[in-house]
Structures are given as structure tokens and as C-alpha cells.
Amino acid sequence: MDPYLVSVLSNIGLFSFLALSAWILLLGGEISFGQQAYFAIGAYAAGIASAVWAWPFTAAVLWGAVLGAGIGALIAWPAARFTGVHYAIATLAFAELTRAALNVFHYQRDVDGYLTGPDGANGFGDIRWVYEAGIEPGPYLAVIATLLLAVIALIGLAARLDVMAQLRMVGEDPILAAMQGVRVLRWKIGAAAAAGGLAGLGGGLYAHFATYVEPAQFSVMTGVHAVAYGLIGGLGTALGPILGVLIDIGLLESLRALAAYRMIVFGGLVAIILILRPRGLLDETLVAKVRAWARR
Amino acid sequence: MLDLAQNTMDGIAAGSAYALLAIGFTLIFGVMRRLNIAFGPSIMVGVFLGAWVNAQWSAGLIGATIATFAGALVASIYVERLSFAAIRGDAALASMASSFALWMQLEQGVALAFPGRTTAFPTLPPLLDVQFVGLILHGDDILVLTVAGIALFLLHRLIYRSHFGLEMRALADSAEAAAVSRVNTKRVAFLTFCLAALIGAVAGLLIAATDGQVSPKFGLWATIKGLVAMMIGGLGSLRGALLGGLALGIVEAQAQWYLGAAAREIVVFGLLFLCLIALPGGLAGMRETGAERKL
Numbered sequence: 078m079d080p081y082l083v084s085v086l087s088n089i090g091l092f093s094f095l096a097l098s099a100w101i102l103l104l105g106g107e108i109s110f111g112q113q114a115y116f117a118i119g120a121y122a123a124g125i126a127s128a129v130w131a132w133p134f135t136a137a138v139l140w141g142a143v144l145g146a147g148i149g150a151l152i153a154w155p156a157a158r159f160t161g162v163h164y165a166i167a168t169l170a171f172a173e174l175t176r177a178a179l180n181v182f183h184y185q186r187d188v189d190g191y192l193t194g195p196d197g198a199n200g201f202g203d204i205r206w207v208y209e210a211g212i213e214p215g216p217y218l219a220v221i222a223t224l225l226l227a228v229i230a231l232i233g234l235a236a237r238l239d240v241m242a243q244l245r246m247v248g249e250d251p252i253l254a255a256m257q258g259v260r261v262l263r264w265k266i267g268a269a270a271a272a273g274g275l276a277g278l279g280g281g282l283y284a285h286f287a288t289y290v291e292p293a294q295f296s297v298m299t300g301v302h303a304v305a306y307g308l309i310g311g312l313g314t315a316l317g318p319i320l321g322v323l324i325d326i327g328l329l330e331s332l333r334a335l336a337a338y339r340m341i342v343f344g345g346l347v348a349i350i351l352i353l354r355p356r357g358l359l360d361e362t363l364v365a366k367v368r369a370w371a372r373r
Numbered sequence: 374m375l376d377l378a379q380n381t382m383d384g385i386a387a388g389s390a391y392a393l394l395a396i397g398f399t400l401i402f403g404v405m406r407r408l409n410i411a412f413g414p415s416i417m418v419g420v421f422l423g424a425w426v427n428a429q430w431s432a433g434l435i436g437a438t439i440a441t442f443a444g445a446l447v448a449s450i451y452v453e454r455l456s457f458a459a460i461r462g463d464a465a466l467a468s469m470a471s472s473f474a475l476w477m478q479l480e481q482g483v484a485l486a487f488p489g490r491t492t493a494f495p496t497l498p499p500l501l502d503v504q505f506v507g508l509i510l511h512g513d514d515i516l517v518l519t520v521a522g523i524a525l526f527l528l529h530r531l532i533y534r535s536h537f538g539l540e541m542r543a544l545a546d547s548a549e550a551a552a553v554s555r556v557n558t559k560r561v562a563f564l565t566f567c568l569a570a571l572i573g574a575v576a577g578l579l580i581a582a583t584d585g586q587v588s589p590k591f592g593l594w595a596t597i598k599g600l601v602a603m604m605i606g607g608l609g610s611l612r613g614a615l616l617g618g619l620a621l622g623i624v625e626a627q628a629q630w631y632l633g634a635a636a637r638e639i640v641v642f643g644l645l646f647l648c649l650i651a652l653p654g655g656l657a658g659m660r661e662t663g664a665e666r667k668l
Contacts, residue, residue, distance in 0.1 A: 167646060
């Protein structure tokens, strides 16, 4: 496959993890401007594990995801009592705190004669496990795609087991859900842990794809994009946020003739979509219609 | 001790601009119950128009001021029409996402029109620094505080002494009750949006004129500062927005002086996070509880 296409597809896959992470929280009724923090935590944790501690790739990426989930739950424990703008700004504060802390985070060790590890604002390079193992970009794309499909399958399974329905209940009307015996706070913390783990997984994969990460990549802009993906693509299904990423990265990369105006085109397109379909392209109504049609 | 007092004074001057931004956010949130994250970028459009008018016709500070107000107003109306008026009442999230999309548009529009990293903006007229028991009050700061004070005074008169202000407060209190009382809610919401744009433009003007330049990063910067100050003060409270802006300015100035620029960010966002958890009602919520004072 064309190397450029592989790199675009890899980016779409990697940012899908971040978009899904924000989407899960949206279902639970919370807007997070801070999922990029868990992406960063996953990227740094997995990068340190494989490049500095010489862990194998699988263990390193898993460690990034676990750390993302743990910190996600820890932050949600006080923050999940809030809703709306309050939650959004609390997550934003945590994410900016993480970025600012990474700016002064130095952890460089001697690995084979080279200083390796995060160097504050200068970033963290030489996360070379994948290249040293001789894995080409093509097969690595397959790794990303497989994991993404596994996540979607897991969400599909959760929908079968009514997990998603309960989460949506919590998001739609927490008081009514609590009256039905749903443990609202637990669901919100659980959703935040799942979202943190997903973003951490994506971050770990991203670090090994890019081989270099720096704190500036994990700015508020990244987090707001992640929320916007779900809202554009639709809140009805896990394919919604992925469609959002496809529209942003895929469509805009194919419109390279309009490169200078791409954000103007994208912004206008999104504004129109949201006027016509306030809950995104693949909203709940459309998903329900497709389900009914498929059952027939 | 002297440093502490000096930093506090410098912080108050910077904080008065933050307070205006926070008040702009609060006005919009108060009547719309939705977040307009394109508020900062809309102001940025105004500031850049001011810079352009100045460069084109060497219009000076007066000309740039008028252009800044006009630009912020036009950009805000564009955002209001597309992201708020056109989107269904029950879709608050869609409005927020849409305002983000328009932010991208405004930011790229500005970056295309002004390719440089920074663009010059006319500076404030030079005023002498005032010395007072060892403290220095900078001439620029005096001017900033005066202008911000006048803007706040006029705003206070408008909100608490005029019929329009009454309608605005009624709408902030309850959209249904306001509509039943024959308040034209759409018109009031639109005008409040315009008012917020003008208040924000004053803040943008003061910041740009103090720095003598603007950059396309101003939009993000203004949105973050305004949101943070609003939340520190307490969501929905105008007095809280004022307090939150000043508090943010003072904390930033102290942290910058004692700990340096890198630690400043950590301190500010760490404190914000703790403040949100420990004081969900913000500074204003410490005394007032409940909904008696939404605007």
C-alpha cells in the first residue's frame, strides 16, 4: 500500500481511540475537554516502558492503558459529582495540569549509550521498539485496526448486555436512573475509567507509531476535537465518533487542493451538519431505524 | 512583603481584563444556558480588524478601537446566528460543538489574512508611572483599570437600572417565565450576545494595546482565561466573574514572580482543579446559595 495512505489511515485509527473515549463520556452525560490528558499519559507511560525500561511492546501499551484507566477513575471520583460546564472545566483543568507537568518532567536514562526518556518541553523521542522489531508501517496499521475493531466489538457486546443502555439512562436523566436503582456515581466513574483506558491505549499506540511525542501535542485543541468528533459523527453508535474522525482527517486530507481553506470548509460543513442533525449524522433515531429495518 | 503587594497590584490590572472576558462568558451562558467557546476567537477577529485598520490608514488607537468593536460584533453575530439561533433549543451540546467549528473557521480566516506570527497593534498613550510607598503603579495599568472600571460601571447600570437589563435578568432566571411575561426572548438573547461581544472587545482592546501586538493564538488564550475566571468565580454569577478574574490575575502574577513561568501553569490549573472540587459554587457561591442570583 502507498506509504502516505498507510500513515493517514493509521492516524485515523489512532485518533478514533481518543474520539471513542470522549464519546463514552458523552453517553454518560458528561462533556470532557480533557481526554487528551489520558492520551498523553498512555503515550508517555508506554514510551517510557518500552524505550527506557526495555519492556516488550504489548506489556508497555497495556501498562499505558491501565494507567490511563486508573487515573481516569481517580479523577472522576471527585469530578463525577459535577455535570455540564463544571465537569468540562474540571477535566480541562486536569488536562492542562498534565500538560504543564509534562513540560517540566525529566526522566532520562542511559540506554545503549544514548540518553533516552522525556526531556520536558523538548519532548520524548526514540520510542523505537516497533522499528527495531522490524515491523513495517503496513503491519503496524493492521495492529491498530485489529485493536480498534476489538474495542468496537467489546462496545457491541456491552450494548447486548444492556450496559450501554444503562449508561445512556444515566446520561439522559441521572435522577430518574437513580430512582430505578441504577448506581449513578459508579456508572460515571466506570465510564471515566473505560474512557481513560481507551485514550491511554490509543496514546501508547500513537507513541510507538510517531516515535516522538511532546507535551504541546496534547493541548486543549486536541481534546475539543475529540468531543467534536462524536457530536459530528453521531451519538447513536460507536461508529459515530469514528465517522467524525474520518470526516476530519480523511476528507480533509483528500481535499488537499483546498489545503489553505481546510478549516474554513470543515468548520462550515460541521456547522451545517449540526443545524440539520443536532445529535450528529448517525444519531439515535437513525440507528433505531436501521436496527428495525435489519430485523425485518 | 513589598514584592507580594507589587505582584498583587500588577495582578489586579491583568485580572481586570480577565474579569471582562469572564463577564462576557457569563452573560452568554446566563441567557442561553449554553457555552459559546468561540467567544475568544470572535474577539480576536475584532482585534485583528483593529490592527488592520491601523496599518492600512494609520488610524491610531481611536480608529483601531472602533474597528475592534465592529469586528467583534460582526463575528459574534455570525456565531450567534449559526451556532445558537439556528440550533434547536434542547441541543445544548450541538451548539457548543458548532461554536467550536466556527472557532476553527475564524482562526484560520485570521491566520490567512495575517500570515505573520504577530501583528502590530497601536499602543496605549504613554502615562507616567506612579510611585507610592515603594510600589510602582504603571501608567498602562492605571489606564487599563480606569477603562475596565468604566465598562463595569456602565454594564452595572444597564443590567440593574434599565428595562433591557430587567428583561435579561428575567430570561436568565427562567426562559419560560420570561416568555409568559411577554419578553421577546429571541431578541433579548441576541442583544445579550452583542453586549457580551462589546464587553469582550474592551478586554481584547486593553490586552492588545498593552502588548502592542496580537497573534492568532489570542482566541484560544482568551477563551481559556475567560472560562477559568468564570468557573473560579462561580458559574452564572456576574459578581463572581469579576472576583474570579481578579483572583486569576493575582494568582498568576504571584506564581510567575515566585516560581517562574513553567510552574505558573501548574499552579494555576492545579488550584483551579482543587477550587472546582472544594468550592463548586465558586467564590460567589461561598456566600450566596441557590438560584436567587443567577445573573
